[in-house]
Structure formats: C-alpha cells, structure tokens
Amino acid sequence: MKRKITLKQIAKELDVSVSTVSKALSNSKEISEDTTQKIQAFAKLYNYKPNNIALSLKNRKTKTIGILIPEIVHHFFSTVIRGIERVANRRGYNVIVGLSNESFTKEIINMEMLANGSIDGFILSISKETLLKQDYHHFNATINQGMPIVMFDRVVNEVDCDKVIVDDFNGAVKAVKKLIENQCKHIALITTLDYVSVGRLRTQGYLEALQNNGIEADSNLILKIDDSLDVENNLDILETEIAQFFKSNPNIDGVFAVNELYAVSAMKVARKLGLKIPDDVQVIGFTDGVLSKHATPSLTTVSQHGQKIGEQSANLLIDRLEAEDAEPEQYFTNTEKKRDFIKVVIETEIIERESTK
Amino acid sequence: MKRKITLKQIAKELDVSVSTVSKALSNSKEISEDTTQKIQAFAKLYNYKPNNIALSLKNRKTKTIGILIPEIVHHFFSTVIRGIERVANRRGYNVIVGLSNESFTKEIINMEMLANGSIDGFILSISKETLLKQDYHHFNATINQGMPIVMFDRVVNEVDCDKVIVDDFNGAVKAVKKLIENQCKHIALITTLDYVSVGRLRTQGYLEALQNNGIEADSNLILKIDDSLDVENNLDILETEIAQFFKSNPNIDGVFAVNELYAVSAMKVARKLGLKIPDDVQVIGFTDGVLSKHATPSLTTVSQHGQKIGEQSANLLIDRLEAEDAEPEQYFTNTEKKRDFIKVVIETEIIERESTK
C-alpha cells in the first residue's frame, strides 16, 4: 500500500526542486524539454494527481457545492439533487449533501459544519421548522461571510439571494382550470397547513382558478392536513381524514391535491367508497413522482421539473462563484459590480393520465 | 461583507503570535489565564471557526465520506444515503455524493475526482456497466492507495473490502415460500438479466424455494426483463411484455418480482386481464418503497432495510478509518494488525399487505 505520491517526493527522486516539478507538470516553458519529459514520465508512472485539499487551501476555493435539504428520501428532492450534480459535475464541481431532516437546529449545525471552508456556496431548501420559526439569521450570517446561497422551492423573502422556484400558483390554477373544463362542479382541495409557502401558493392558485371561472369557493371543500406529523407512517390517519371528508361532502366530483400522496390517498379512499375514477371523481395531484406514474389509475399531475430546478440552481450558483472570481477584487465596494439577485421561476406542466377525463 | 477571520488576523489584532492564539483557543495551559480570556473573547466576538481545509491538510484527513451510487432518484439508494448521513453526522463526518449514472466511465471519473484528497474513504454500489464489463481495477487501485472502501448491495468478490449486502437469496426464498404456503401452484418469476448480482441471487432464491417444496421449476414461468433500457420511461414495453407473459401462461396464480416496479406492473396488467388480486393471483415484490406502500392493492414485499444498510456501511468505514488512525504507524508491515474485511448481511423482512392472502 503506497500512499499517494507528492510533488516533493517526485522532486527528491529526480533530484530537482519542487517548483521545477510543478512547472514541468503544467508544461511551463520555463523548464527545458528534457526535464519536462523526464518529470512527466515519472509522474505518469506513479500516477501523480495533485492533492485537492492543498489546492483548495492555496486557491481559497474548494470547487464543491453544499446542498442542504430537509429530506433525501423524497422524489422531488432527489430529482433536484440529480440536476445539481449534473451541471456541477460538468462544470468541475463536487457536491456535498447535508440533511436538515426538517429540523431548525440540524439545519444550522449542518450549515456551520460546511461553511468553514468546506464549500464555496450553498444550494438549499428551507426546513419546515425554520419556516415555522421564521428565524433566518443563519442564512444571512452565511451570506455576510461572503458565501453565496441559492434557495430553491421553499424560499423566503427575508433572505437576499438567488432563488429558483416552482410556479406553484399557476400550476394550481392550471390544474383546477382543467378540472373545471372537464365539467367538475364541486372541486375539493386537499392541502397542508399554511406555513409551508408552497402549500399556501397552491391553495391560492386553487382559489384564483375558481374565482376566474365564477365559482364560489366553499370552505367545506377544503381539507387541510397537518403534515407536521410524519404522514408516511401514519397513512391510516390520513386516509380516515380523507374518508370523513368525502362522506361529509358527497357532491365532490373533482379533487386537486397539493402533493402526490394526498392525491393517491384520495383516489384510494374514493374507490373504497364506491366512487369510480375518473367517471365519478377526477383527481389531479402535484409533483410528478413514481406514485403518480404507477398508481392505478395513473394520476394526472402537475410536474415541477425538479431536475431543471436543480440545474438552474447550480448554474446560478456557479455563475456567481466564477464571477466573483473574475473581478480581481472589488476596487469600489460601493459600486458593487455583481449581478443583482434574481428569482427564476420554473414553469409547471400538466401531465395527463388516467385520473382525469 | 467581512471574510471569515483567521488565526493570523486575531494574532495581529491582539499583538500576540499565531501559536499563542491557537493554544489559547484550545485552552492550553501553556498560556496565561489573562491572555486566554482575552483571546477567547475576541475570537467569540468575531465568530472564529477554524478553517476545515487547513485542518484537513494538516491532519491529512478530511472527515468526509464519499458516496458513489448509480442513481439517486431511487427509493432504495436514497434510503441508504439517509442511513449513511445519519451516522456520519453523528460521528462528525460529512458526506459527499457522486453519481455514476450506471456508467463505467462516470464511475471512474468520479472516483478519481474524489480520491485526490477530498475524502477519507468510499461507500459505494457498483454501476451496471461496470458489472457487465467486470472491470474492477479502479476499485483496487483506490484501495491500494490506502483509501478504504465499503461496498453495499451490488458487491463483487474480486475486490477485497468490507461489504454490506442484503440477504437477497433468503429474501427470495422467504417470499416464494410464503406464496407456496398460500396455496399458489404456479408461481411466476419476473426478474432481470443475470449480470446484476442481486437479480441473480433473487432468482436463485426463487428456484431454491421451489425445489425445497418439491415443485419443479418451469422455465416458461420465468420472465427476464432487459433493464439495460430505461424502464421508467418505457413503461409500455414492460407492460406489454408482462401481458404477453400472462397470456401465454394462464395458469399463473402467484408472482414473485425482483423489484417493486415489476411487481406493480404485474398487478396492473393482471387486473387489466380481469384477474383479481389476491384472489386469482398473489403478488410479492422486492424493495419496500413508496410504490409498494401506496399501490392499490398495496403490495406485499420483501423489505431490504436500506437505512440500516447505510448505517452499517458508514459504521464499518468510520471504524476502519479511526482504527488506522489509532495505530501510530504499522511497525510491522507484515503483521498487519487491521481487522479482516467482513461482509455484513442485512436480513430481509416480509411486509404483508393486500396483494397476498
């Protein structure tokens, strides 16, 4: 087991100086052809590769991006990661992943762990607990230390940074509009409590679509699920709530759910109650994940294009990193030449499947 | 925007030496109480945190684990990551993720990118293409450079390292045995081509269970799907193949599928052909993901405990890293005191749901 070889060892072995080796390997014309050849051959033989950590220290940049998300076992988030990794890799960056597990404290700990030199910038989505507390000091602190952040999906106005979001509002509008066009008269909404911004926006879209079409919103037709409890493991609770909801509103002929799980559960419950999909009830969900695709009947859904979100986020971040890089140093601190923070909106798309007519 | 403060800056500001600052911050008793207090106060005020990169360089260890997997948008793999991240975080490590995308070349590139100092060790699952080529030199090269590897799920005998695997064979045996006990007489197998080891093992388990129960295997009842094409996006192909399979074998009353998707598709097709589940056909899948849980009917399945696999892998790796660490240097290279490579087998568990009686 031979440890990785270093410049110093090559230098010693070949009886030249470290600087000569370094220059020879980068094909500097300061070094004679002879020595260059000799050194390169030797380096190749021993499979020399410069040590990343040393480079990071020297260049004061790590060429790695920190991703901080609430949860990884989640189709949407893993799609985003895939997008990030794609462009990161293409542009020569690595990706380091931290999970907040929806916890405020873990979010902070993770940020601090990574912010101390390990990465050049963050791409993150805010944890539920943080959204609830509305405490964003750690984001601002990180930014103030000169580390750029790109937020996606769950973003917040209180932090000044680039953002990539799904057009939740219009996605919901489109979905509900489609139900209306499909002759649904009593469209139910299954949503979350309001503090997660995406849930709120989708709810607003639902209301907007109704209003645009002259339908009066009926608060009885809105079911708010408390998703602070872990729904995945409390499926029965979810299902009984939905069943109750259907029973008290037998006139429901269309359902818009703010996520896949609610939509699929709604279908399941509806069928147990003897309702046919899409004949008696049509259903549209949000998020195009495995569930939508493979449910029976397969679910018409609003696709968020998670991968595109990831790619955009990564590009925004890396662009900014390399821009910082280009300007030697801000000569005029007041005339900051940096591009303003932008908010990219990724359009949604309705994927029609069997749960609508 | 003030950049992170360094020891040197503190030293200058307080008019002491860098070494003094360093010692004061680590509460060395070499430094007087007065100066210690002063320095610590100042450091706290400016929120000093040691630079990780510098530490990594000095200590020649990064406290980061590299994960290299074929795909992240995949319930099993993301569960494993979650497990890894959990213990890594608890034990003070970070996690950096690379995706091979099932490609041999990307696997190599990613490994090389990370092996140059960025991480202390690998946890990985081999890409399909690599398994096909049976070229494992990059793994052995990495190991020879002194970087430990832990492989999980898709492992291979040709590489000497710690391994964590699912008991695919026995999982399959258990599943098929259950079908037999449930009075199935003609049990079909839906599997992949043989080169992915897990597929092969599950197939063997199927055969074994039949044999143990005095049932003769019927090659007509085995459907091998070529999953080199991207099944997710070619669902119709998969479904027609399965439909064809059912039609040519109308006597099938039980199905064991080596993954969720095949199982769910089989259920879908079966129902379209007018078969009732579980009355006419009982189905068991492998991998306990979202699909199994939320399919209608929900799918009885063999759970692999991905999170546990991740946790075990991480513990194995970190244990080895810290063991290396403990022994100052191998005085006797021949009397290597390292623990032997072990293979941990994570038992599977059958989760009974609605697709079996």
Next chain:
DNA sequence: ATATTTTACGAAAACGTTTTCGTGTTGACA
C-alpha cells in the same frame, strides 16, 4: 547572591500546492 525551575510566550516546521522573484550559466553580439 546564585542556581534552578517554572511560566508564558514566539519561531518555525509541516501538510501539498502554485507562483513570484532571484540567480547562475550559457550564448550571442559588439
């Protein structure tokens, strides 16, 4: 008063690079 020990700190090396600058040797040119 002298010798010895403790106290409190600084200098420097090391981790592995890259880069700037300096310098000895060679060759060309006047």
Next chain:
DNA sequence: TGTCAACACGAAAACGTTTTCGTAAAATAT
C-alpha cells in the same frame, strides 16, 4: 573580451492550521 539577453532552474512565500522546541523572564530554591 566585455555586455546583455535568454534560458533553466531554485528559494521562498502564501493559503490556515497545530505542534514541537527554544528561550527570555519570573519565581523559587539553595
């Protein structure tokens, strides 16, 4: 033969730490 440029290389600094070792000054012992 003397001057100068070109060439080929090395020394040293820098990135931010920790740690070993050395050493003045102060405290204690003789």
